[in-house]
Amino acid sequence: MIRVELVKLVRRPRSWVSLALLCGLPVLVAVFVAVTHLAPPPGQGPALLSAVLSSGQLYPAAALAIVLPIFLPVAVAVVAGDSIAGEAGAGTLRYLLARPVGRTRLLTAKLVSLIVYTLSAVVLVTVTAYVTGTLLFGAQPVAATPGGPTTSNIAVSPVATSLSGTAMTPADIALRTLGAVAFIAVSMLGVGAIALFLSTVTDSALAAALGALAALITSEVLVTLNAASSVSPYLPTRYWLAWIDFFRDPIVWRNIERGFAVQGVYVLVFLGAAWAHFATKDVTS
Amino acid sequence: MIVTKGLTKRYGHLLVVDHVDLDVREGDRYGFLGPNGSGKTTVVRMLLGLVYATSGEITVLGKPVPKQVSEVLPSIGALVEGPSSYGHLSGRANLALIDAAGKSGSRRTRRRRITDTLDRVGLGGIDNRPVKRYSLGMRQRLGLAAALLRTPQLLILDEPTNGLDPQGIREIRDLLIELNAAGTTVFMSSHQLGEVEQLCTRVGIVNRGQLVKQDDLATLRALTGRSVVRTPDVDRALEVLDGRVEHCDVDRLLVADADTSALNARLVAAGVRVTEIGAERRSLEDVVLAVTGSGSDRVDGSDRIGAVGGDTQ
Numbered sequence: 065m066i067r068v069e070l071v072k073l074v075r076r077p078r079s080w081v082s083l084a085l086l087c088g089l090p091v092l093v094a095v096f097v098a099v100t101h102l103a104p105p106p107g108q109g110p111a112l113l114s115a116v117l118s119s120g121q122l123y124p125a126a127a128l129a130i131v132l133p134i135f136l137p138v139a140v141a142v143v144a145g146d147s148i149a150g151e152a153g154a155g156t157l158r159y160l161l162a163r164p165v166g167r168t169r170l171l172t173a174k175l176v177s178l179i180v181y182t183l184s185a186v187v188l189v190t191v192t193a194y195v196t197g198t199l200l201f202g203a204q205p206v207a208a209t210p211g212g213p214t215t216s217n218i219a220v221s222p223v224a225t226s227l228s229g230t231a232m233t234p235a236d237i238a239l240r241t242l243g244a245v246a247f248i249a250v251s252m253l254g255v256g257a258i259a260l261f262l263s264t265v266t267d268s269a270l271a272a273a274l275g276a277l278a279a280l281i282t283s284e285v286l287v288t289l290n291a292a293s294s295v296s297p298y299l300p301t302r303y304w305l306a307w308i309d310f311f312r313d314p315i316v317w318r319n320i321e322r323g324f325a326v327q328g329v330y331v332l333v334f335l336g337a338a339w340a341h342f343a344t345k346d347v348t349s
Numbered sequence: 350m351i352v353t354k355g356l357t358k359r360y361g362h363l364l365v366v367d368h369v370d371l372d373v374r375e376g377d378r379y380g381f382l383g384p385n386g387s388g389k390t391t392v393v394r395m396l397l398g399l400v401y402a403t404s405g406e407i408t409v410l411g412k413p414v415p416k417q418v419s420e421v422l423p424s425i426g427a428l429v430e431g432p433s434s435y436g437h438l439s440g441r442a443n444l445a446l447i448d449a450a451g452k453s454g455s456r457r458t459r460r461r462r463i464t465d466t467l468d469r470v471g472l473g474g475i476d477n478r479p480v481k482r483y484s485l486g487m488r489q490r491l492g493l494a495a496a497l498l499r500t501p502q503l504l505i506l507d508e509p510t511n512g513l514d515p516q517g518i519r520e521i522r523d524l525l526i527e528l529n530a531a532g533t534t535v536f537m538s539s540h541q542l543g544e545v546e547q548l549c550t551r552v553g554i555v556n557r558g559q560l561v562k563q564d565d566l567a568t569l570r571a572l573t574g575r576s577v578v579r580t581p582d583v584d585r586a587l588e589v590l591d592g593r594v595e596h597c598d599v600d601r602l603l604v605a606d607a608d609t610s611a612l613n614a615r616l617v618a619a620g621v622r623v624t625e626i627g628a629e630r631r632s633l634e635d636v637v638l639a640v641t642g643s644g645s646d647r648v649d650g651s652d653r654i655g656a657v658g659g660d661t662q
Contacts, residue, residue: 065450065451067449068446068449068450071446071449072435072446075437075438075442076437077437154433154434154435154436155430155431155432155433156433156434156435158394158397158399158429158430158433159427159429159433159447159495160447160450160451161397161398161399162397162398162399162422162425162427162429163422163447163450163451163452164398164418164419164422164423164451164452165450165451166419166451169451344401346394346399346400346401347394347399347400348394348399348400
């Protein structure tokens with residue numbers, strides 16, 4: 065069944081369009097920044113973007129910061145919200161279950177296909193951003209170091225630096241980016257789990273996706289609200305930006321660990337709820 | 350094949366299926382009749398384990414449902430409330446996906462089985478266009494193909510000829526009779542009485558969630574004990590049959606006498622010309638209308654609002 069779900073994912077034009085859009089936005093931003101050489105000052109605009117002019121190798125991280133707030137959660141919520149509700153809406157759910165595909169198996173297969181989609185989205189954004197970054201901003205730190213007459217008067221620092229100002233080697237950057245990719249993928253799975261649960265509740269894929277996004281927006285609002293500080297450590301978006309800590313030297317693990325823990329709990333709770341509801345539900349679609 | 354005992358389904362306060370005792374035997378072509386909204390589809394969904402019964406027992410192919418439904422379903426081909434497919438894929442791709450789902454059919458024989466099944470339902474020459482460009486009849490055929498993919502022992506079909514033209518209806522009927530002759534039990538729900546009359550051997554009639562009649566079609570369509578006579582000499586015939594004519598409609602007389610041959614001899618002997626004579630048989634329509642009310646899709650009200658636009662002049 066997992067194979068069938070993956071085939072469906074791959075053969076669906078929507079998957080490719082959404083991935084292309086996700087990868088396209090950071091490319092667009094990169095082109096503007098490269099042409100104008102106007103990066104936002106540190107502390108404003110998407111995280112890390114101010115640093116990319118010094119090294120294209122940091123661009124994958126900047127790209128993740130660009131797609132993280134809206135694009136990525138929307139894409140994941142749409143795919144996850146569609147998983148069960150989409151089949152119900154199209155009328156194919158009853159035929160799958162009458163095949164028979166066990167309800168737990170179907171849910172598992174949908175989850176695997178969702179994980180595959182989320183991971184490919186995050187990884188693809190990272191890879192295209194790396195390619196764009198190194199092409200447009202060039203700065204391989206090593207390439208800039210030989211003291212030739214032409215390179216000696218480059219104004220920007222030739223070496224990629226961490227947010228704490230220390231130098232990072234390409235291998236170091238790669239490792240830190242990998243950590244960020246894993247963290248963001250898990251965060252997105254948290255969104256996916258909420259949407260997947262809603263997808264078992266409603267027969268409308270749109271409602272499930274929007275419901276999950278509404279939950280995120282509520283969370284974002286509460287996170288910024290001092291009055292809600294008592295609940296903020298448990299909100300799904302509270303530690304979303306903690307992956308930036310991977311680019312500090314030394315890495316600040318506290319929020320990263322909490323972020324993983326919170327998302328883990330959300331994934332478990334909502335998947336459990338999705339399973340409990342779907343396994344006992346009357347399928348009338 | 351299918352036995353239910355006291356099958357009941359409630360949605361909140363709404364009683365949809367009320368103590369239904371179905372009995373479908375092996376080799377039957379069973380017609381499940383009833384007005385719209387009488388609970389047919391809910392029963393079908395419960396048989397397939399899609400909807401869980403509030404109370405009552407279901408046994409399909411000798412196994413309890415929904416407890417062991419996963420062992421039963423591989424031997425069942427189903428068409429529930431119209432066919433559905435992934436619209437952006439071709440018919441073949443759809444069948445391949447459905448065949449690979451669940452306890453998948455053998456991968457080696459998949460291509461051949463799909464081709465055979467498509468031939469059977471009359472889609473053998475189908476091209477690669479996506480299903481969303483299929484006509485209603487083609488989708489119906491594709492749905493049937495999906496139900497037939499694994500040569501099931503039991504076919505559970507909900508309105509199988511919906512959207513087909515008369516030619517297509519006949520093809521599908523012939524196909525179902527052929528499958529039945531080869532040993533497949535057919536359970537089909539329908540509100541097309543004519544279709545059921547021509548295809549089925551046994552009939553169950555459901556009304557407002559209750560099974561109000563279940564019998565062999567031949568028994569239901571019993572003789573009424575009356576004869577129908579057509580004659581151009583109506584007045585003369587009335588005289589001869591003095592008082593035994595129950596109803597007279599232009600040249601058609603309904604006579605309270607089951608012995609058509611004796612009746613015929615008597616009329617002819619008296620010089621009455623007989624155009625047509627035969628024993629009256631109850632039509633399925635009479636039977637059904639006698640035991641059911643109007644469907645739940647009819648909502649009577651006191652103040653009707655006329656159709657919007659078009660009828661103002």
